[in-house]
Amino acid sequence: MHRSTDLPYADPDADWSLPGWLYTDPEYFELECARVIRPSWQIVCHESDLAEPGTWRTLSYLGEQLVAVRGTDGVIRGFHNVCRHRAMRLVEGASGCARKLVCHYHAWVYELDGRLSGVPMKGDYPALRLEENGLAAVEVETWRGFVFVRLEDDGGPSVATMMAPYDAEVAPYRFEEMRRLSDVRERERRVNWKNVGDNYSDNLHIPVAHDGLTRLFGKSYAIEAAGWVDRMSGELVERASSDWWERFYQTHLPRVDHLPEASQRRWLYYKLWPNMAFDIYADQIDFMQWLPLTPTTSLLREMSFALPDERREMRLVRYANWRINRTVNAEDTWLIERVQEGMASSSYTAGPIGASEVCLRSFAAKIRERIPEARQHRAPPPGWSRRVRGV
Numbered sequence: 001m002h003r004s005t006d007l008p009y010a011d012p013d014a015d016w017s018l019p020g021w022l023y024t025d026p027e028y029f030e031l032e033c034a035r036v037i038r039p040s041w042q043i044v045c046h047e048s049d050l051a052e053p054g055t056w057r058t059l060s061y062l063g064e065q066l067v068a069v070r071g072t073d074g075v076i077r078g079f080h081n082v083c084r085h086r087a088m089r090l091v092e093g094a095s096g097c098a099r100k101l102v103c104h105y106h107a108w109v110y111e112l113d114g115r116l117s118g119v120p121m122k123g124d125y126p127a128l129r130l131e132e133n134g135l136a137a138v139e140v141e142t143w144r145g146f147v148f149v150r151l152e153d154d155g156g157p158s159v160a161t162m163m164a165p166y167d168a169e170v171a172p173y174r175f176e177e178m179r180r181l182s183d184v185r186e187r188e189r190r191v192n193w194k195n196v197g198d199n200y201s202d203n204l205h206i207p208v209a210h211d212g213l214t215r216l217f218g219k220s221y222a223i224e225a226a227g228w229v230d231r232m233s234g235e236l237v238e239r240a241s242s243d244w245w246e247r248f249y250q251t252h253l254p255r256v257d258h259l260p261e262a263s264q265r266r267w268l269y270y271k272l273w274p275n276m277a278f279d280i281y282a283d284q285i286d287f288m289q290w291l292p293l294t295p296t297t298s299l300l301r302e303m304s305f306a307l308p309d310e311r312r313e314m315r316l317v318r319y320a321n322w323r324i325n326r327t328v329n330a331e332d333t334w335l336i337e338r339v340q341e342g343m344a345s346s347s348y349t350a351g352p353i354g355a356s357e358v359c360l361r362s363f364a365a366k367i368r369e370r371i372p373e374a375r376q377h378r379a380p381p382p383g384w385s386r387r388v389r390g391v
Contacts, residue, residue, distance in 0.1 A: 201359035
């Protein structure tokens with residue numbers, strides 16, 4: 001089943017996929033990072049990862065490192081992890097806790113709300129105004145317990161607005177009460193970031209490339225595009241799988257009393273514009289994010305969360321879930337690496353796109369609206385992006 005609703009842009013090129021050069025071209029990559037990634041929301045962590053004042057988490061992308069930190073007033077704020085004096089990083093690593101943020105280079109001191117409060121030899125800086133040299137802030141949004149940041153605001157929707165069509169479906173899972181099952185996993189892939197997202201929302205490859213999901217879902221896999229979010233789902237069938245771990249999961253998945261009946265045996269997936277996803281199961285949820293590194297490489301960033309549940313069968317089912325999805329991830333990696341190679345071929349321009357591929361159509365329409373040159377089936381002559389930017 002496939003459905004498209006509330007698509008924000010009527011795309012005259014809707015029957016064509018994005019052309020291959022958009023997955024390899026360095027000039028296009030720089031423009032896309034500026035117009036698509038910098039203004040987009042990026043997930044950092046869960047609120048529970050910043051439970052106490054002074055706890056912080058970092059996120060690095062597009063050459064920037066950001067830090068989300070909970071202040072003494074309980075508010076979570078986001079800043080560039082850069083001292084205003086000589087650009088030294090203030091915190092190192094993925095997470096930590098501090099009463100104040102102190103630069104390791106010259107000991108400038110920042111409060112947890114970003115204010116500059118201490119400078120050794122302060123009188124030695126004629127131009128220094130403490131109130132004008134606090135940490136550079138970035139926008140923060142918390143949606144259902146998850147913390148997001150963005151580098152720039154171009155007027156795009158909030159995370160809550162993007163997920164509004166599905167808020168009632170998400171609410172029973174009690175995201176806000178979840179806690180981390182594992183820390184961040186990062187995996188580099190030899191693919192353009194769009195290839196990860198395209199594959200995530202692709203419905204036609206499921207029966208061809210994922211035998212395990214086909215055994216679990218039968219013919220129930222469904223997709224739809226609603227504005228800024230793709231929704232995919234599959235219902236676990238009653239017929240026992242021939243695979244041991246799949247059969248174990250089918251057989252031993254315990255009832256989760258706070259979920260409605262329709263959600264007990266449903267695997268639910270949401271992809272948020274442009275590069276984040278939530279995989280939602282009765283037993284746990286995972287988030288995944290694919291961050292661009294270069295035109296042909298990206299970084300997958302993942303974490304798993306669940307409500308506290310000490311039942312032995314729940315712990316075993318979560319392990320079975322991991323075993324199943326490890327296989328699915330390996331299958332997807334094999335696919336997208338070969339698609340990436342094909343995108344670089346001189347023989348490939350743009351491919352016809354099916355009416356049922358509503359998620360790919362929705363994503364491509366948004367890319368073309370932001371970067372009209374993406375409509376060209378072959379790359380423009382070198383230097384085209386400088387003219388677009390007026391350089």
